[in-house]
Amino acid sequence: MASPVSPSDHVAPQAANASALIYNDRGEYLLHLRDYLPGQIWEPGMWSLLGGGREPQDATLEHTVRRELAEEAGLRISDLTPFGVEEATDDSGATLPIAIYAGSWNGDSRELHLTEGVMLAWFAPDDLHRLRIAPSTSDLVRRHAASRTADASAPAPQTGSVQGGECRPAASPNGTVLNIIGVHLYLERSDGTVLLGLRHPDSGFAPSTWHVLAGHCEQESAVTCLIREAQEEAGLLIEPQDVELVHVVHHVDRTGDQPRMGLFFRAHTWTGEPELREPDKCTQWKFWDPTALPERLVPYTRVVIEGIRAGRLYSETGWV
Template sequence: MQDEEVSGAEWLPFGRVTSPTLRAKLGNAALDGRPEPVNASALIFNGAGRYLLHLRDHKPGVIWESGAFALLGGGRTHGDRSLESTLLRELSEEVPGLRLENLEPYAVEQATSVDGLSVPMQVFAARWRGNADRLALHEGVLLRWFAPDDLDRLRLSPATRDLIRRHAAANPPDNKQAAAPAVWDGGSRTVLNGIGVHLHLEDSAGRVLLGLRHPNSKYAGDTWHYLAGRCEQESALACLVREAREEAGLVIDPMDVELAHVVHVVDTAGALPLMQLVFKARRWEGVPKVLEPDKCLTWKWWPRYELPDRIVPYTRTAITAITEGRPYSQLGW
């Protein structure tokens, strides 16, 4: 769903509808006399009886279903070939790491826009078995899995609640699938691994750069960690260079980077396995700055043998292994 305020833009039905052209299009009807959907949403389920819901930003009068749980999705633009294209574009913008299985049309529902207009919405159903906490969410507050019995405790539109329960009644949990790994390719049942990149920097005194993560961080709050990030549609080196620039203002030439260590991590039983790549930069430009204060409170150089007590376990493991010249380690297996 769109989280931006609409100011004259077309085909964004759940924002503030100010465009006369858009109002006219909302009144267009298909050959059967019913309005055509101009919005696409994803009813995402994991096969184990749970549904993925998106907590939207609290912006009353600007965002549809402000501050409530809703389905992921958004409004069609003129560049979208179809409503399926609309949905895939919206997902790539909102949750770039989300990869759905068996996406197919499920229902057309009526929703009410901020301005009180009745808007037809194409709902697609799709399966995903991943860990919602591992996704990089670019819009909204959070993503969580919920069982149908949990829905009455949530701020959720009655239409969305009924839609989920209707789907759940027709699609009972598959216990075999529920026991499968969090993410797999569906054919060979090979488990897919998340990829993270980490920057190992040492100053002239041999101290390692670490950042203190914000207490409200979804992962390792109030804990020291490498400068790190999750790969999007990019190579690991490109991700490392981008994260260093965005998080700390450091400019790194990929030619000055080498792979120093790999940690294969499973944080909790049944969680998505993570292949954590630790790269060492021989040279860089700039002084570490806090550019994303919602993620990192400060940067500090730490002696390798005097690391802080509150440090991400695999970060400590990697620093020790790099000091000892070991290329690989694993945790949680």
């Protein structure tokens, strides 16, 4: 477990190792998938933080973590600050104190030059349960995320009326329910086959089921979301002028669930072949004949593909 400290506190002197909690503006954390070398390295085959042991040339543990970031990933963070000490336990039961430093970075993990381990990737705290990760590391990330939320400044003013010199947000009409916006890629090759991905068995949504490349809109436009997800999930490069909206589906998974609006965009041209960029989410990409789609396919995806082929622009699924 890690004991949070303020930036002005001194990191416990008994710690001889240091690791970095790297986070971005989307609230995600940069994790390192370690090589599977049992008996040779710490936490083999697990997702962990970047870091390592203090060496003679390191004047402080902050020097240690900065050196490790540079050596392991060519990464330099300007605003590293102490966060706590994680007490990790090895296979023999021995406790190893690790000084934790936190800092922000908004780059592309795939562009880093990794010299150790398998890969680096961004993960939201809510996705950690799908990973092979030490409970202490998962807890550390979640508590840091909670501390950022608690320290955040007050929400920006919302559109509404001004009363007594204060801006009061406009109330939503009675019965209003927020809808989740999902963006989907309808990628069809010249031979008519359509790209689908097989979702990971541990996925919280539709495990071991085929689905189009998709993601949720963040603080961005739908087309920007589509382009970002295509690159992050499959390494595909798409230009905004090469996409068009071809179908909208308004659906619920089960009666009473939060409704979702799914936007399906066709990419007329793109660069690259589908790659497994997020193997914890998708285990296979494959182009399918739309007349012979897999049996295990997300239901609304099947409805949409049939609708697109029939020239329909809108569908509803899951409603009573």
